[in-house]
Amino acid sequence: MSIPILQAKEISVVFGGLRAVSDFNLTLMEGELVGLIGPNGAGKTTVFNLLTGVTPLSSGEIAIRSSKDGKAHSTKGMKAHQIARLGLGRTFQNIRLFKSLTVLDNLRISMDHLRRTTIADAILRTRRFSAEEEAFTARSVELLKIFELDDKKDLLARNLPYGEQRKLEIARALATDPKLLLLDEPAAGMNPQETKDLMRLIAFVRERFQLTILLIEHDMSLVMNLCERIAVLDYGQEIAMGTPAEISRNPAVIKAYLGEEEI
Amino acid sequence: MKKKGVDFLLLLGSGLLVYCLIASLAWVGVIDEYYMQLLSVAGVYIIVALSLNLITGFTGQLALGHAGFMSIGAYTAAIFVMRASLPLLPSVLLGGLVSAVFGFAIGFPTLRLRGDYLAITTLGFGEIIRVVLNNLEGLTGGSAGLQGIPSFSDTGNYTLDAIIKFSWIFAFFVATVATISNLIRSSPGRVIVSVREDEIASTSMGNDVTRYKMIAFTVSAFFAGIGGGLFSALIGYLNPSDFNFLYSVNFVVIAVLGGLGSLTGTVLGGLVFTFAQEWLRVLGDFRLVVFGLLLILLMIFWQSGIMGNKELSITGLVRRIFRKGGRAQ
Ligand SMILES: Nc1ncnc2c1ncn2[C@@H]1O[C@H](COP(=O)(O)OP(=O)(O)OP(=O)(O)O)[C@@H](O)[C@H]1O
Numbered sequence: 001m002s003i004p005i006l007q008a009k010e011i012s013v014v015f016g017g018l019r020a021v022s023d024f025n026l027t028l029m030e031g032e033l034v035g036l037i038g039p040n041g042a043g044k045t046t047v048f049n050l051l052t053g054v055t056p057l058s059s060g061e062i063a064i065r066s067s068k069d070g071k072a073h074s075t076k077g078m079k080a081h082q083i084a085r086l087g088l089g090r091t092f093q094n095i096r097l098f099k100s101l102t103v104l105d106n107l108r109i110s111m112d113h114l115r116r117t118t119i120a121d122a123i124l125r126t127r128r129f130s131a132e133e134e135a136f137t138a139r140s141v142e143l144l145k146i147f148e149l150d151d152k153k154d155l156l157a158r159n160l161p162y163g164e165q166r167k168l169e170i171a172r173a174l175a176t177d178p179k180l181l182l183l184d185e186p187a188a189g190m191n192p193q194e195t196k197d198l199m200r201l202i203a204f205v206r207e208r209f210q211l212t213i214l215l216i217e218h219d220m221s222l223v224m225n226l227c228e229r230i231a232v233l234d235y236g237q238e239i240a241m242g243t244p245a246e247i248s249r250n251p252a253v254i255k256a257y258l259g260e261e262e263i
Numbered sequence: 264m265k266k267k268g269v270d271f272l273l274l275l276g277s278g279l280l281v282y283c284l285i286a287s288l289a290w291v292g293v294i295d296e297y298y299m300q301l302l303s304v305a306g307v308y309i310i311v312a313l314s315l316n317l318i319t320g321f322t323g324q325l326a327l328g329h330a331g332f333m334s335i336g337a338y339t340a341a342i343f344v345m346r347a348s349l350p351l352l353p354s355v356l357l358g359g360l361v362s363a364v365f366g367f368a369i370g371f372p373t374l375r376l377r378g379d380y381l382a383i384t385t386l387g388f389g390e391i392i393r394v395v396l397n398n399l400e401g402l403t404g405g406s407a408g409l410q411g412i413p414s415f416s417d418t419g420n421y422t423l424d425a426i427i428k429f430s431w432i433f434a435f436f437v438a439t440v441a442t443i444s445n446l447i448r449s450s451p452g453r454v455i456v457s458v459r460e461d462e463i464a465s466t467s468m469g470n471d472v473t474r475y476k477m478i479a480f481t482v483s484a485f486f487a488g489i490g491g492g493l494f495s496a497l498i499g500y501l502n503p504s505d506f507n508f509l510y511s512v513n514f515v516v517i518a519v520l521g522g523l524g525s526l527t528g529t530v531l532g533g534l535v536f537t538f539a540q541e542w543l544r545v546l547g548d549f550r551l552v553v554f555g556l557l558l559i560l561l562m563i564f565w566q567s568g569i570m571g572n573k574e575l576s577i578t579g580l581v582r583r584i585f586r587k588g589g590r591a592q
C-alpha cells in the first residue's frame with residue numbers, strides 16, 4: 001500500500017529578501033513516519049506553515065489526499081481551516097494552546113468542524129444539541145485517557161506542567177480526526193525519560209489511528225531510531241533525503257551539521 | 264439531563280426572585296420612580312455592554328462603535344412605532360435585526376483582516392451613522408431630535424408605569440443573558456473564544472475563524488440594536504449627538520470594569536457604572552474629571568475588572584451550600 005497522502009512540489013516562500021524555503025519537494029506515503037531535520041533557522045517550521053496553509057506559498061504546489069473522499073486535492077486557494085479539514089493535524093513548536101480554556105475545551109474546539117447541530121440548537125438547548133455535546137465530550141475524554149490527561153480535563157491549559165502542555169497539543173491535533181499529523185519538535189524541553197515516553201505514545205497513536213506522521217526533531221538519536229525516512233533542510237533547501245543510515249553518512253548532511261552538533 | 268433541568272429552574276427561580284423583589288419594593292415605595300428609571304437605564308446599558316463583551320471580551324475583537332448600533336436600533340424601533348404604528352415588541356425586535364444587518368455588512372470586509380481593523384472601522388462607523396441620522400431630517404428629525412416616542416406604559420400611575428417599564432427591560436435583559444450565555448457555552452461558542460485565545464491555532468484545527476467572528480459580531484450588533492430600541496421607548500426622546508464616540512466608550516468601560524469575558528461581571532459593571540455616574544452628579548463639572556480618574560486608577564490597580572473572566576454562578580453557589588450541608592450530616 002503505497003499511495004501518496006501528501007505531495008509538495010517545488011514549494012518556496014520569500015520573506016522580504018529571504019528565501020526561507022526554496023524549491024522544496026516532499027512526498028509522504030500513507031502510513032509513513034518521516035523526519036524533517038536541519039540546523040536552527042533552516043526553514044523546518046516554515047515548511048509546516050506552508051503545508052498547513054498558515055503561510056501562503058510564493059510558488060510551488062501542494063496536494064493532499066482527503067481523508068473524506070480519498071482523492072488528492074490541490075491546496076491552492078484553500079484557507080488553513082479547509083486544508084486542516086482534509087485530515088491534516090498539527091502541533092506548534094512554541095506551544096499554542098487555548099491557555100485560559102480547560103483541557104477538555106481545548107480538545108472539543110477541534111471537533112466543531114464535525115458539528116451537525118446549528119447555533120439555534122445551542123441557544124435553545126435542544127435534545128440534539130445535548131446529545132452532540134455529550135458525544136464530543138466522550139470522544140475528548142477517550143483521547144485524553146491515551147495521554148493520561150483525563151483526570152485533568154477541567155484544569156485550565158495554562159496550569160498544566162510544560163510536558164503535559166506538549167502532550168495536550170498532540171491530543172488537540174488528534175481531536176480534529178486527522179490522517180496526517182505534523183509534529184513540530186514535540187519533545188522540545190522534555191527530559192530523556194519524558195522524551196522516551198512521548199515517543200512510545202506517538203508510536204501508539206500512529207498505530208491506533210493509522211496516521212502518517214511528519215516529525216521535526218532536534219534530538220538526532222531519536223529521529224534516527226524512530227523515522228523510516230529523513231529529509232534534511234539547510235538554508236531553506238533540501239540537501240538530502242533517505243533512510244537514517246543513508247542520512248548519517250551523507251557528506252552534505254555532515255557538513256551542514258559540523259559545528260552544530262555531532263551525529 | 265436531570266442536572267440541567269435543575270440548573271434551569273434555579274436560574275429561572277433566582278431571576279424571578281430578583282424581579283419580584285425589585286417590583287414589590289417599588290410598589291410599596293421603598294424604591295422610588297427615580298431609582299426605578301435608573302435601574303431601567305442600567306438594564307439597557309447592561310444589554311448593550313453584554314453585546315459588546317461578546318465581540319470584545321469573548322471573541323477578542325475590539326469594537327468602538329456600539330453607540331452606532333444602539334442608535335440604529337433606537338431609531339428603527341422609534342420610527343416603526345411612530346410612523347408605522349407597529350406595536351413596541353416587534354419594533355424593538357426590528358431595531359435589533361436592522362442593526363444586525365449593519366453589523367454583518369461592516370464585519371464582512373473587516374473581520375477577515377487580522378488585528379485592530381475592527382476597532383478603527385467601528386469607530387468610523389459610529390461617527391458616520393451619527394452624521395447620517397443628523398441629516399435624514401425627514402425620518403429622524405435631524406439635530407432637533409425625535410420627540411414623543413411612545414413609552415412602554417402610560418397609565419398615569421407613575422409607580423405602575425415605572426414598574427412596567429422596568430419589567431420590559433428586565434425581560435429583555437434575561438433573554439439577552441440567556442442567549443449569549445447559551446451561545447458561549449456551546450461548541451460554536453467555544454470556537455468563538457478560541458479565536459480570542461489563538462487565532463492561528465484555531466484555524467489549524469479546522470475552524471473557519473472569520474465565519475465565527477462574523478457570527479459573534481452580528482449577534483453583538485443585534486443585541487446592541489435591541490438595547491437601542493428599548494432605550495428609545497424608555498427615554499422617549501432621541502438625538503443623534505447623544506450617540507457619540509464617548510457614548511461607545513461607556514460600554515467598553517462597563518465591559519472592562521466588570522471583566523472582559525464575564526457576563527455576570529458586565530451586569531455588575533453596568534450597575535456600578537450607572538449608579539456611580541448618577542451619584543457623581545453632585546460634583547457638577549468635576550464629575551467627568553473624577554469619573555475619568557477613578558477609571559484610570561481602577562484600570563491600573565484592578566486590570567481584570569470585577570470578575571476577571573470568571574462567572575458568578577447562582578447554581579454553583581447553591582450547589583456548594585448543599586454539598587457543605589451534605590457533608591455536615
Ligand atoms: N513570518 C516570517 N517572516 C519573516 N521571516 C521568517 C518568518 N518565519 C520564518 N522566518 C525566517 O525564516 C527562517 C526559517 O525559520 P524557521 O522557523 O522555519 O526555522 P526552523 O528550521 O524551524 O528553525 P528552528 O530549528 O530554530 O525551529 C528563519 O531565518 C526565520 O527568521
Ligand SMILES: [Mg+2]
Nearest residue numbers: 044045046093
Ligand atoms: Mg522551528
